[in-house]
Amino acid sequence: MVNLTDLERDLLSLAKKKxxxxxxGYDDPRYDDVEExxxxxxxxxxxxxxxxxxxxxxxxxxxxxxxxxxxxPIAYVxxxxxxAEDGSWLPAEGGVPVEVDEIPSKGTKLAxxxxxxxxxxxxxxxxxxxxxxxx
Numbered sequence: 861m862v863n864l865t866d867l868e869r870d871l872l873s874l875a876k877k878k879x880x881x882x883x884x885g886y887d888d889p890r891y892d893d894v895e896e897x898x899x900x901x902x903x904x905x906x907x908x909x910x911x912x913x914x915x916x917x918x919x920x921x922x923x924x925x926x927x928x929x930x931x932x933p934i935a936y937v938x939x940x941x942x943x944a945e946d947g948s949w950l951p952a953e954g955g956v957p958v959e960v961d962e963i964p965s966k967g968t969k970l971a972x973x974x975x976x977x978x979x980x981x982x983x984x985x986x987x988x989x990x991x992x993x994x995x
Contacts, residue, residue, distance in 0.1 A: 862912040864977065864994055870908065871974040874901050875941045875949055882940040882953065906934045913972065920970065920979050920992050925958040936972040936979070949975045955982050 877898045884891045913933035921930050939954030955969030960981070969982040970991075977994035 862909060862994075867909055867912075867994060868974060868977050870901075870905055871937075871972065871977055872949070874898075874905055874937055875974050877901055878937065879940055902934050902937070905937075906932060909933065916979060916992050916994075917970075921958075924960050924962075924981065924991060925968075925970075928956075928958045931956055933972065936970055938971045938973070941973065943975075947975060949973050950988060951980055951982060955980075 877894070881891070881894050881898055884894060910933050913936075914930065917930045917933060917936065921928060936956050937954075938951035940952045941949045942952045944950050951969075951971035951973055955971035957967070957969050960968050963983060965983065967982075967984065971980050971982060972978070973980050978990045979992040981989045981991045983989060
C-alpha cells in the first residue's frame, strides 16, 4: 500500500524541481545541476510509486483513451505547474497526448498533479478535468 502523504510530498518536490528547471535557460550555470537533481528525483519517484500510478493510469486509459498506450508514470508529470487560488497545482506545460473519443478536439493530454495527487485531463489550455484522485 502506498503512503499517500509520502506520495504527495514527493510529487510536490518533483513538481517544484520541474518548475525550477523550466525557469532556467540552457545557458544558466545551474541548469545541468538542477537537471541532474531532477533526474534523480524522477528515478526515485518511479521506483517508489510507479506500480501504484501505473495501475491508476491503466484505469484512466481504459475509461477515456483505450486506443493510447500507457507510458511510465513519470512521463505524465508535467514540465511546468502553476498554483491555483485554492492551492492545488495545475499542469501548465507538458503531459502525455491522448485521443479521447468523447472529446473530438486535438491537443488533449493526461498529466499527474499534486495537491491533491490526481490525474488531470487537459482539454485545452484553459480547461482541465480531474479524472482520478489518489486514495
